[in-house]
Amino acid sequence: MLRALLLGLSTRRRIGEVMDRFAVTRRFVRRFVAGTTAEEALGVLGGLNGAGLLGAVTYLGENVREAPAAAQATLAYLDLLDEIKRRNLKAVPSLKLTHLGLDLGEAVCLANLRRVLERGRETETLVWIDMESSAYTDRTLDLYARVRPEFPNAACVLQAYLRRTRDDLERLIALGARIRLCKGAYREPPALAYPDKRDVDGNYVRLVERVLAPDAQARGVYVGFATHDERLIGIIGDRAAARGVPADRFEHQMLYGIRHDLHPRLRGRGLRLRVLVPFGDDWYGYFMRRLAERPANLLFLLRNLHRG
Ligand SMILES: Cc1cc2nc3c(=O)[nH]c(=O)nc-3n(C[C@H](O)[C@H](O)[C@H](O)COP(=O)(O)OP(=O)(O)OC[C@H]3O[C@@H](n4cnc5c(N)ncnc54)[C@H](O)[C@@H]3O)c2cc1C
Structure with a gap:
């Protein structure tokens, strides 16, 4: 409620x-939120790398209604990629398509996304495409499927709370995708998303099983398990060990400011951990x-x- x-x-x-x-x-x-400027976020990313953690960075913003705002967000991500390269940071951008203009039409958004992916490819950096509310799921997955053959550095996100995700996962497995698996953070109707946390968690576990299955791994699927849920993190570790999936075939992901106490524990077990650092006024x-x-x-x- x-x-x-x-x-x-x-x-x-x-x-x-x-x-x-x-x-x-x-x-x-x-x-x-790390701060209002890119400089503050880049400083935090440097600190995370120093502690043996990987980084991701988000310039906050979504649902832009004007093309200049989408262009400005695109430039901000190009600058971030340049700075990540210049400072030799182990970090990747994570962006929202509605920040790059998806509400203005797919053509605007695709043109902006391609610019970011091109720069990512030049700088050998992944670009994670966030998943927003269910109003955007189809368009996001379609755009991802469109750019993925040309840009293997594109990664995308699935949300365990959506009933459709099991099918979407099959589509992404067929593409050998890089996938972030999260629970989902938006308000969705029960017809589309499991309202009960237990069902969301249960679906998360089923999706974990699926992405760690031999055929998904053979296709090169790489997963970022984006959750702070200790119980699920334990299950992921158990399932990966049972399947013989090595620790460099997946990573854990967390948000800046949440469950810092888990970082050393995961690192101590030799697991990859990426922390997403947001910045900006929005x-x-x-x-x-x-x-x-x-x-x-x-x-x-x-x-x-x-x-x-
Ligand atoms: C790296 C990353 C990227 C993400 N990208 C997306 C995305 O693209 N699209 C999307 O819809 N969602 C995204 N999310 C958010 C995600 O969907 C969940 O809403 C969020 O991670 C909380 O769920 P949980 O899995 O941590 O589990 P929960 O069951 O919600 O929480 C487990 C435990 O984590 C701690 N915790 C969780 N949230 C908080 C909080 N806000 N403050 C303090 N403690 C907290 C608490 O200890 C809690 O008991 C992302 C999350 C991460 C970590």
């Missing part, structure tokens, strides 16, 4: 503008999704706003 409410509010940008006026909110947002939608995932975050924020 609270999750649905917060996710409903996550598209009301006006609320973010109001929230931004409070120093307490800005401080709290900084738990999940933090509102991202931040609200983080609140929705853990209502305790909201209580903490409200308590501090009250004190403030």
Whole structure:
């Protein structure tokens, strides 16, 4: 209920503008967002690499309505790729197609995406294409399938909460794709997404089994397991060991500011771990999704706003 409410509010940008006026909110947002500038995010990525972790970086923004904004986001990602190369960072960009103009039409978005993928290819860097709400699932997967033959450095995302994902996974396995597997962070109707967390987790495990199966591995499928769920992380380890899938055939992924305590444990077991670092002024939608995932975050924020 609270999750649905917060996710409903996550598209009301006006609320973010109001929230931004409070120093307490800005401080709290900084738990999940590295800063407003690329420089701050790149600094965090350097620190993560120094600790033996891989990085991913997101320039926050989504659902842009004007072509210049999509062009600006594209340039920001080109600059990020150049800086990643120049600083020799082990990091990849992770972007949203609606930030590159998907709402303005597929042609605009594809042209922008191709520019980023080309630069990624030149700099030998993966580019992860995030998955947004179900309104974009088909278009995102179709665009991915279109660019993938030309750009093996393109990676995409599937969400375990969607009922359709098992079928989508088969399509991606056939492409030998690089896939991030997450639970899913948007408000979806029960007809499309499992409303019960137990079902989402159960589906996640089934998808783990499928991507680790010998035929998927033989096709070169590489998976980023994007979850902070300790129980699932344990299951992934067990299943990979049982299938004999070596630790360099998959990675774990987490979000900046969440479950840092797990980092040394995973690294200590010789597992690859990538941390996604977001930055930028357009933090509102991202931040609200983080609140929705853990209502305790909201209580903490409200308590501090009250004190403030
Ligand atoms: C690298 C990465 C990329 C992602 N990309 C996408 C994407 O492209 N599309 C998409 O829809 N979703 C994406 N997500 C978000 C994902 O779908 C989930 O919403 C999010 O990861 C929370 O689910 P969980 O698997 O961690 O499990 P949960 O069951 O939600 O959480 C497990 C535990 O993790 C901790 N935790 C989880 N969330 C929080 C939080 N916000 N604050 C504090 N603690 C928390 C808590 O200890 C909790 O008990 C991504 C997640 C990661 C890690």
